[in-house]
Amino acid sequence: MVNGRRSAVPPWVLAVAAMLSVQLGSALSVGLIDTVGAGGTAWLRLTLGALVFLAIARPPLRFVRRPDVPVILGLGVTTGLVTIAFLAAIARIPLGTAVAIEFLGPLTVAALRSHNARALAWPGLALVGIVLLTEPWRGEVNVAGVGFAALAAVGWAVYVLLTQTMGDRFSGISALSMTVPVAALVAGFVGVPQAAGHIDLTVIVTALGLALLLPVLPYALEMLALRSMTHTAFGTLMALEPAMGVILGLVVLHQRPTPTQIVGIVLVVIAGAAAQRRGRRPTLPALLD
Known part of the structure; x- marks a missing residue:
């Protein structure tokens, strides 16, 4: 509902658009990674994203308490590290595979949050899907790429938990106006040395476009979608993200999955949707916007 009237755009369309923006931003980041490295790409993208958030929202620093x-x-630190790890992963392994591995993080959180021992079977099913995606029996597994994606999965799980705590105190763009600048500073420790000597106007414009695709546009779309969707429905829909990673990897990066890998992605999507179905957390009213 917007100003008492139902939005003309269905909320699920906004959620899907947010996912597409995330995966398109990731796919298009590969070209920039070749120029300034994974750390440099993370630093530029987060720095420019931080500037956008600071331009449209004033950080509510006067309301920040010591806890x-x-x-x-x-x-902020988690966001920076996850961004670097994920970009390092997609520089080494297919986008869909990296997204599926990273998705293990929030999937496991959702399963544990369900307080149902049987729900732990869903991360196990997703793990089977990831084995099919990586096809280790071919002997061509990029250990570094899988390792970076696994690190991103752990980071994303931490990110989910911290975001819930943050959301209990702050809401809207005000939270990102505080955390994304911290993430940019963290990424700078790795990114500045990698990007030094390779930054020109083309790189800056490219990085700005990527920053709008991720994180600026997806966050705005997610906020609009969550006005009309339950968190459970939104989380279930987000289980489609690994499949979108495969699709964008095919369309943008020409990464063609094998039939076995397609089965693996289907298993990850099923596991994600099933885990979210009973993983709803009671929402608390945010204090600040």
Whole structure:
């Protein structure tokens, strides 16, 4: 509902558009990674994204309490590290495979949050799907790429938990106006040395476009979608993200999955949707916007 009227765009369309923006931003980042490295790409994308958020929202620093500081810093550091790890992964392994591995993080959180021992079977099913995706029996597994994606999965799980805590205190873009600048600073430790000597106007314009695709546009679309969707429905829909990673990897990067890998992606999507179905967390009213 917007100003008392139902939006003309269905909320699920907004959620799907957010996912497409995330995966398109990831796919298009591969070209920039070749120029400034994974760390440089993360640093430029997060820095420009931070500038956008700061331009449209003033950080509510006067409302920050002492217990909020570790959460803000933790979320910012996690965001920076996850971004670097994921970009390092997609520089080495197919986008769909990296997304599926990273998806294990929030999937496991959703399963544990269900307080149902049987729900732990869903991360197991997703793990089977990831084995099919990586096809280790071919002897061509990029260990570094899988390792970076697994690190991103752990980081994303932490990110989910910290975001919930952050959301209990702050809402809207105000939270990102505090955490994304921290993430940019963290990424700078790796990114500045990698990008040094390779930055020109083309790189900056490209990085700005990528920053709008991820994180600026997806966050705005997700906020609009969540106004009309339950968190459970939204989380279930987001289980499609690994499949979108495969599709964008095929269309943009020409990464053609094998039939076995397609089966693997289907298993990950099923596991994600099933885990989210009973993983709803009671929502608390945010104090600040």
